[in-house]
Amino acid sequence: MSGFNSLQYFCAISPIDVVIDAFINEEQKKMLSTSDDHCAWSIRSQGRFATLMASRSENIVDGKEIDWSTIQFVPSERYVRKLVMRYTTRLELQGREVEDDNLASLICFLSRSRISNLPDPTSHCNATYFVPLSTSYCQCEQNDDELQLTIRIYPQHNDVGVAKVWEAGAALAEYIIHNRTIIKGRNVVELGAGVGLTGLVAAAFGAKSIHMTDYTDATLENLSHNVTINESWLRNRGVDPSTVNVGQLEWGEHSESSRDISTISALQNADIMIAADVVYAVECIPDLVSTVYKFLLTGYNKLALFATTHRNMTTFSLFETELEKKRIARDYVPQDSLPLVLPCYFNQPRTDVRICIMKQNEK
Numbered sequence: 001m002s003g004f005n006s007l008q009y010f011c012a013i014s015p016i017d018v019v020i021d022a023f024i025n026e027e028q029k030k031m032l033s034t035s036d037d038h039c040a041w042s043i044r045s046q047g048r049f050a051t052l053m054a055s056r057s058e059n060i061v062d063g064k065e066i067d068w069s070t071i072q073f074v075p076s077e078r079y080v081r082k083l084v085m086r087y088t089t090r091l092e093l094q095g096r097e098v099e100d101d102n103l104a105s106l107i108c109f110l111s112r113s114r115i116s117n118l119p120d121p122t123s124h125c126n127a128t129y130f131v132p133l134s135t136s137y138c139q140c141e142q143n144d145d146e147l148q149l150t151i152r153i154y155p156q157h158n159d160v161g162v163a164k165v166w167e168a169g170a171a172l173a174e175y176i177i178h179n180r181t182i183i184k185g186r187n188v189v190e191l192g193a194g195v196g197l198t199g200l201v202a203a204a205f206g207a208k209s210i211h212m213t214d215y216t217d218a219t220l221e222n223l224s225h226n227v228t229i230n231e232s233w234l235r236n237r238g239v240d241p242s243t244v245n246v247g248q249l250e251w252g253e254h255s256e257s258s259r260d261i262s263t264i265s266a267l268q269n270a271d272i273m274i275a276a277d278v279v280y281a282v283e284c285i286p287d288l289v290s291t292v293y294k295f296l297l298t299g300y301n302k303l304a305l306f307a308t309t310h311r312n313m314t315t316f317s318l319f320e321t322e323l324e325k326k327r328i329a330r331d332y333v334p335q336d337s338l339p340l341v342l343p344c345y346f347n348q349p350r351t352d353v354r355i356c357i358m359k360q361n362e363k
């Protein structure tokens, strides 16, 4: 960060947390160099932050003139909105409130402007992924259209299950490609399958069957669509598409009555449960762990293979506590042995994804 200030980071459209950290660092330096009683979150700093964010239309920030025409990547309104919202969330975490009028007005303005700029939840596209036939694939395979897995996504939908292939989903698919013995010849059930990339890769790399589950209508409809459009991709790999199925499953015992029959029997027959990026909402953790627990208890040698993205340590600690309560043993695959990820757009650093193998402790 040395040599750069928050304005320069903002103009370069750096990751949101980098801009906010740079801003806070600058404010802290000012605090040390002046006798003024102001800290990184004081009214005065909030005002400076508001000015910086509003600077796209103002041209002068902190007495310095900005020539926006010379800046290649001008921050979009969406980016500015996210920065302001993230800044106010951090304020709240510090137990502080929005006290500066300019910042309050900027928040109101950005919230209003959103109404005229609503994302279109129906816009969708197909993402294609080159999935090698083996880990020793040759470069020429990449041009082979038959090796392209196609995944429909709805990037602007508010349902996380259709929005994208999540980092952990791609990482788990890669893990399976490189460690296929773990699923070879096994019946697999997947929780929170999302757009289906991980489950389809598991099918292509040796699973005897896969039953992909999720809970919202939009996700289940899209999941079935993605299975259908990849039927010939599966056949080309010697997989009978009838071994790849989709079913409804909401985590937790309370939802048992709403589970579909195919999912109940898949849970009984499966040898291994897989899931990627399902540890993210505190309120769902007890239900999620109870689903894993019940699955592991239904037979000998059952395993659960999860890829988790570490965003929020509170969520993750709760996950660990619930596993401990149920005496579920887990092993984390060391970071340095994780394979490369399928080309995806990653917001989350790769090192934040961990692969975890769980089984029931002997009583």
Ligand SMILES: C[S@@+](CC[C@H](N)C(=O)[O-])C[C@H]1O[C@@H](n2cnc3c(N)ncnc32)[C@H](O)[C@@H]1O
Pocket (backbone or CB within 6 Å): 160, 161, 162, 164, 165, 166, 167, 168, 169, 170, 191, 192, 193, 194, 195, 196, 198, 214, 215, 216, 219, 249, 250, 251, 275, 276, 277, 278, 280, 284
């Ligand atoms: C972050 S997405 C991950 C999707 C996919 N596994 C991937 O990695 O790309 C989390 C998934 O969990 C599903 N999910 C969230 N809460 C659930 C619940 N209570 N029961 C079942 N599925 C749930 C969502 O619909 C979504 O598909």
